[in-house]
Amino acid sequence: MSASLEATTREVCAACGRDRTRLMDIVRTLQERLGYIGGDTAAALARELGIHRVEVESMVSFYAFLSHRPQGRIVIRLCNDYLDRMLGADEVAAAFEAELGIRFGQTTPDGAITLQHVPCIGMCDQGPAALVNDVVVTELSSDAARRIVRELRKHGDPARLVTRLGDGNNAHPLVRAMVNNNIRRRGPVIFSPMVRGEAIRKALAITPAEVIRAVKTARLRGRGGAGFPTGMKWEFARAAAGEPKYVVCNADEGEPGTFKDRVILTELPDRVFAGMTIAGYAIGAAEGVLYLRGEYAYLRKYLEDVLARRRADGLLGQQICGRSDFSFDIRIQMGAGAYVCGEETALLSSCEGLRGDPKNRPPFPAQKGLFGRPTVVNNVETLACVTKILEEGPATFCELGSQGSPGTKVLSISGDCRSPGVFEVPFGIKLSEVLALAGGEDALAVQVGGASGQMVAREEFDRTICYDDLATGGSIMVFGPDRNVLEIAESFLDFFIEESCGYCTPCRVGNVLLKERLHRINAGQGESADLDYLQDLAQTVKTMSRCGLGQTSANPVLTTLKNFRVTYNALVRKRTNGLVPAFDLAAAVGAAEALVGRKSEHAHA
Amino acid sequence: MSATVEFTIDGKEIPAQPGQTILEAAQQAGVYIPRLCWCKGLVPHGSCRVCTVLVNGRPQAACTQPVAPGVVVENNTEKVTALRRNIIEMLFVEGNHFCMFCEKSGNCELQALAYRFGITAPKYPYLFPQRDVDASHPDVLLDRNRCILCGRCVRASRDVDGKHVFDFVGRGPHKRIAVNAAARLAETDLKVADKAVEVCPVGAILKKRVGYAVPVGQRQYDQQPIGSDIEAAPAGGR
Numbered sequence: 112m113s114a115s116l117e118a119t120t121r122e123v124c125a126a127c128g129r130d131r132t133r134l135m136d137i138v139r140t141l142q143e144r145l146g147y148i149g150g151d152t153a154a155a156l157a158r159e160l161g162i163h164r165v166e167v168e169s170m171v172s173f174y175a176f177l178s179h180r181p182q183g184r185i186v187i188r189l190c191n192d193y194l195d196r197m198l199g200a201d202e203v204a205a206a207f208e209a210e211l212g213i214r215f216g217q218t219t220p221d222g223a224i225t226l227q228h229v230p231c232i233g234m235c236d237q238g239p240a241a242l243v244n245d246v247v248v249t250e251l252s253s254d255a256a257r258r259i260v261r262e263l264r265k266h267g268d269p270a271r272l273v274t275r276l277g278d279g280n281n282a283h284p285l286v287r288a289m290v291n292n293n294i295r296r297r298g299p300v301i302f303s304p305m306v307r308g309e310a311i312r313k314a315l316a317i318t319p320a321e322v323i324r325a326v327k328t329a330r331l332r333g334r335g336g337a338g339f340p341t342g343m344k345w346e347f348a349r350a351a352a353g354e355p356k357y358v359v360c361n362a363d364e365g366e367p368g369t370f371k372d373r374v375i376l377t378e379l380p381d382r383v384f385a386g387m388t389i390a391g392y393a394i395g396a397a398e399g400v401l402y403l404r405g406e407y408a409y410l411r412k413y414l415e416d417v418l419a420r421r422r423a424d425g426l427l428g429q430q431i432c433g434r435s436d437f438s439f440d441i442r443i444q445m446g447a448g449a450y451v452c453g454e455e456t457a458l459l460s461s462c463e464g465l466r467g468d469p470k471n472r473p474p475f476p477a478q479k480g481l482f483g484r485p486t487v488v489n490n491v492e493t494l495a496c497v498t499k500i501l502e503e504g505p506a507t508f509c510e511l512g513s514q515g516s517p518g519t520k521v522l523s524i525s526g527d528c529r530s531p532g533v534f535e536v537p538f539g540i541k542l543s544e545v546l547a548l549a550g551g552e553d554a555l556a557v558q559v560g561g562a563s564g565q566m567v568a569r570e571e572f573d574r575t576i577c578y579d580d581l582a583t584g585g586s587i588m589v590f591g592p593d594r595n596v597l598e599i600a601e602s603f604l605d606f607f608i609e610e611s612c613g614y615c616t617p618c619r620v621g622n623v624l625l626k627e628r629l630h631r632i633n634a635g636q637g638e639s640a641d642l643d644y645l646q647d648l649a650q651t652v653k654t655m656s657r658c659g660l661g662q663t664s665a666n667p668v669l670t671t672l673k674n675f676r677v678t679y680n681a682l683v684r685k686r687t688n689g690l691v692p693a694f695d696l697a698a699a700v701g702a703a704e705a706l707v708g709r710k711s712e713h714a715h716a
Numbered sequence: 717m718s719a720t721v722e723f724t725i726d727g728k729e730i731p732a733q734p735g736q737t738i739l740e741a742a743q744q745a746g747v748y749i750p751r752l753c754w755c756k757g758l759v760p761h762g763s764c765r766v767c768t769v770l771v772n773g774r775p776q777a778a779c780t781q782p783v784a785p786g787v788v789v790e791n792n793t794e795k796v797t798a799l800r801r802n803i804i805e806m807l808f809v810e811g812n813h814f815c816m817f818c819e820k821s822g823n824c825e826l827q828a829l830a831y832r833f834g835i836t837a838p839k840y841p842y843l844f845p846q847r848d849v850d851a852s853h854p855d856v857l858l859d860r861n862r863c864i865l866c867g868r869c870v871r872a873s874r875d876v877d878g879k880h881v882f883d884f885v886g887r888g889p890h891k892r893i894a895v896n897a898a899a900r901l902a903e904t905d906l907k908v909a910d911k912a913v914e915v916c917p918v919g920a921i922l923k924k925r926v927g928y929a930v931p932v933g934q935r936q937y938d939q940q941p942i943g944s945d946i947e948a949a950p951a952g953g954r
Contacts, residue, residue: 165882608888612887
């Protein structure tokens with residue numbers, strides 16, 4: 112083992128206080144410096160941190176952005192979700208392969224560039240998109256792909272690929288990204304003017320219990336998708352025994368087709384950080400963590416700067432707003448490419464420097480969360496709503512939206528529509544009205560709630576966006592008349608197979624089995640009996656899985672079986688003899704037929 | 717010991733102590749809840765999902781779900797049994813299980829569960845994964861073909877043996893058992909007498925040279941189905 116590897120490992124571990132729970136930060140830094148986390152590095156790390164090398168390997172092997180094998184100094188990660196492929200990602204992929212002379216998953220012989228696929232990176236309204244290290248490149252074409260490779264070969268600097276800057280704070284000197292916000296509709300809650308510091312001052316003027324009461328009166332529910340009442344969550348955490356308590360903001364926006372948190376963090380980070388601080392005051396926490404998905408690493412420096420300015424202005428850190436009894440600070444925890452970490456207990460595992468495995472519940476995070484302490488985990492948009500509720504009072508908030516779902520919802524709309532982007536709409540809006548706003552009126556189907564949501568057919572476009580009908584964390588994917596909904600459902604299964612943590616049987620195995628049978632149907636090999644098989648299997652995965660990922664991963668199958676039965680029926684063969692063939696006899700004897708030079712009479716009868 | 721929590725499983729009154737899991741309370745009362753990743757003396761894992769019961773209609777893993785007064789638990793019902801059978805079948809097709817020439821046959825909990833559930837052949841297609849065998853250790857064989865990722869060896873080695881010989885690497889369908897060494901089991905400090913070797917419910921971790929010490933036909937589950945011992949015990953007795 113090289114002495115420099117030892118020294119580097121020691122230095123990086125020391126910078127993180129040789130704290131085992133900071134393993135994510137440690138391996139991210141080490142990978143930046145060494146290129147990958149090989150066996151030697153894992154062993155050195157284990158010695159430094161007083162753990163076992165297999166624990167390091169276990170953690171590293173979990174995250175898509177961490178590698179135990181040497182890879183290029185530059186890693187190109189092309190998004191291959193269905194929306195990006197609708198925009199031409201396959202042609203872009205072919206251009207990258209041709210120009211680099213390698214296939215996906217490979218590294219150029221000179222060790223310079225690695226090519227990989229990545230699921231949704233939150234740029235579906237400006238795809239095809241890719242990450243070149245941390246740099247986001249959008250609206251790619253095959254020409255752009257060839258140009259990117261040529262430039263990287265010339266100067267090797269991903270930052271120089273950004274030739275035009277995006278709108279709003281995407282052009283900020285600390286961001287400098289070609290990403291666009293595409294804010295199409297500003298509503299009265301999230302995208303409304305705010306006076307910095309006002310919400311915190313109003314919160315600190317009342318008691319923590321009164322803050323929680325205000326959030327409860329506003330009937331605020333979680334904006335990440337599950338819709339749990341925020342005030343109740345805070346009350347549980349406040350009442351729970353154990354110190355210290357934590358506030359965690361879930362910015363692991365990984366649901367395919369969702370990109371609204373990226374825009375909120377780009378344009379309104381103060382609103383989010385204020386919400387976290389208010390949550391800290393309400394539950395009695397002094398520490399907050401923003402868990403930022405690895406794909407959004409390009410926002411990190413900018414967000415760190417916003418935090419520094421808030422500290423300088425007395426809105427964060429010691430004695431907030433001059434109050435000697437209230438201190439609260441926020442740190443940013445980076446993710447490393449794992450959709451399941453959007454599940455709140457998996458996110459906490461990840462924050463603890465572990466594999467992103469969800470935890471057993473109970474206990475719930477409000478009782479035993481981060482490091483076993485009472486913790487609230489809220490979505491970015493939820494916390495931004497909190498700030499508004501404290502600014503203007505719960506009554507104003509409740510006037511918006513519908514009876515069961517007060518307030519607004521920020522939607523990320525993409526796919527076959529004229530104006531993809533971010534829309535803040537009141538809850539209770541009809542899906543047809545949403546489609547009209549985005550210019551997607553002629554849709555054949557709309558996937559509401561991301562890959563884990565529902566595929567909604569035309570006949571149901573008068574349904575409403577709210578917690579009691581079509582619930583969504585924000586993802587609205589529009590599919591036009593020429594799209595194949597079953598092919599889309601199959602692509603969602605590919606996504607879940609890759610992103611399942613593999614902890615529980617139904618999710619680890621069931622999704623693979625669902626994909627096998629749906630693929631068979633899509634290939635024209637399906638039988639009518641396969642539809643019952645799919646229904647039973649999908650229901651098993653949904654019922655028996657341990658966390659939200661597996662409990663929703665079968666939804667693409669279940670909702671297409673329900674809403675697009677005609678499409679399935681047209682694809683499967685109907686048997687009149689009541690027999691269910693287990694395999695294709697003609698194909699099975701094909702090799703033997705070729706050998707003897709004649710057709711089997713029985714196989715083709 | 718006075719029972720302070722009462723609930724029902726399939727209509728039967730079950731006395732329990734606060735803090736117990738549904739699985740523990742059921743076992744104490746002579747009710748068998750099928751399970752695979754659960755193992756006496758180890759922290760519950762909640763991963764195989766075989767012990768899933770309906771608690772007031774909601775699916776929960778009995779091995780991790782604490783008892784609560786008055787809850788109505790469904791265990792041995794047609795609906796729950798059908799779901800469990802699917803899970804067991806998934807485990808069979810996920811790995812490469814060949815009972816007829818596995819030396820664990822008759823002592824294997826996966827095989828025993830299949831018999832108890834009347835599974836003769838899985839309805840799912842075999843996935844035939846490519847998996848490694850590690851025969852490097854002088855006394856212990858690690859055959860990943862038969863591994864069901866229950867994590868018993870991981871927990872036993874970490875929490876009982878104090879060694880951390882095993883852990884999971886990879887995720888999703890790529891998840892597998894790894895050893896705490898650069899390459900092979902022989903390089904670890906695993907000993908044949910370790911708890912981690914003893915707890916494997918299938919034939920993934922085997923002691924060498926003792927495979928047929930007990931003849932087939934006289935093994936643990938050859939005589940009566942898995943779970944019979946629990947069901948035979950008088951209620952409240954252990």
